[in-house]
Amino acid sequence: xxxxxxxxxxxxxxxxxxxxxxxxxxxxxxxxxxxxxxxxxxxxxxxxxxxxxxxxxxxxxxxxxxxxxxxxxxxxxxxxxxxxxxxxxxxxxxxxxxxxxxxxxxxxxxxxxxxxxxxxxxxxxxxxxxxxxxxxxxxxxxxxxxxxxxxxxxxxxxxxxxxxxxxxxxxxxxxxxxxxxxxxxxxxxxxxxxxxxxxxxxxxxxxxxxxxxxxxxxxxxxxxxxxxxxxxxxxxxxxxxxxxxxxxxxxxxxxxxxxxxxxxxxxxxxxxxxxxxxxxxxxxx
Numbered sequence: 495x496x497x498x499x500x501x502x503x504x505x506x507x508x509x510x511x512x513x514x515x516x517x518x519x520x521x522x523x524x525x526x527x528x529x530x531x532x533x534x535x536x537x538x539x540x541x542x543x544x545x546x547x548x549x550x551x552x553x554x555x556x557x558x559x560x561x562x563x564x565x566x567x568x569x570x571x572x573x574x575x576x577x578x579x580x581x582x583x584x585x586x587x588x589x590x591x592x593x594x595x596x597x598x599x600x601x602x603x604x605x606x607x608x609x610x611x612x613x614x615x616x617x618x619x620x621x622x623x624x625x626x627x628x629x630x631x632x633x634x635x636x637x638x639x640x641x642x643x644x645x646x647x648x649x650x651x652x653x654x655x656x657x658x659x660x661x662x663x664x665x666x667x668x669x670x671x672x673x674x675x676x677x678x679x680x681x682x683x684x685x686x687x688x689x690x691x692x693x694x695x696x697x698x699x700x701x702x703x704x705x706x707x708x709x710x711x712x713x714x715x716x717x718x719x720x721x722x723x724x725x726x727x728x729x730x731x732x733x734x735x736x737x738x739x740x741x742x743x744x745x746x747x748x749x750x751x752x753x754x755x756x757x758x759x760x761x762x763x764x765x766x767x768x769x770x771x772x773x774x775x776x777x778x779x
Contacts (some may be wrong), residue, residue: 516662520585523655527578530648531571538567548645549637577604581656584663594667601660606651615646 508516537545537556555563580601583589589597603605619642623635 509529514666516659516663516666517585519655519662520659521582523581523652523659524578526648526652526655527574527581530652531574531578534567534571534574538564547640549634549641552771553637577652577656577770580604581659584659584679598664600661601656601663605653608649608656610653612646612648612650612653616642616650619646 533544536543540559542556545553548556555566580597583592583597586599618627619638622629622633623642625640
């Protein structure tokens with residue numbers, strides 16, 4: 495029970511805790527992109543509010559009218575919408591359709607471009623406003639303040655949010671892809687799965703056959719051992735019956751000393767007989 499409660503206590507923060515930083519920043523980057531796209535779309539359809547805060551050739555195009563400013567504003571709006579969808583693809587399920595490498599490369603490149611452009615323009619504008627840099631021509635200080643505090647800073651914040659979302663997506667997908675290795679290894683073809691299952695079935699059959707053979711051999715050895723134990727009392731009884739006959743044969747058989755004594759006696763008798771024969775032949779002469 496204690497282990498179960500401890501496991502529940504450890505898994506609860508992961509399931510019901512706050513969203514990850516990468517997820518929050520991805521949605522924030524999408525909101526910033528779509529809001530900026532709405533501003534460009536507003537200027538594309540003929541709106542003139544806040545045009546004076548942009549300054550430069552953009553303000554001139556917007557006030558002059560015509561097809562070219564409209565097309566430029568529409569292209570900017572579409573680019574910002576695409577960037578917002580790119581941010582959402584990092585956290586939404588439909589973003590998994592895009593290959594991981596392409597999605598990470600696109601989001602990393604876009605965030606780098608946004609941070610570089612926004613950071614440089616904000617820095618240069620701040621230096622001009624502070625008097626560190628003195629441009630040769632005239633400067634629209636009102637438009638420059640809006641660029642430093644709103645428009646270019648918007649790009650910088652947008653790029654930072656997209657960069658954090660990219661890092662979060664990279665970490666999440668890396669933890670999911672690490673056990674599997676590669677996509678081809680994680681999702682093998684149906685033919686490979688069937689062949690692998692057949693190999694496992696053959697190996698299992700061979701193992702079961704060897705195991706059954708080993709068990710049969712063990713059972714046969716045990717049966718022979720039991721049979722030998724059952725026959726052992728008969729062999730002992732036969733050995734007990736043969737022992738008196740062996741003992742009697744041992745007693746009946748002469749010993750080696752007796753045989754040697756008999757041999758010496760026969761040899762002495764032969765010598766005595768030869769001497770008697772010699773003495774008889776001498777007396778006859």
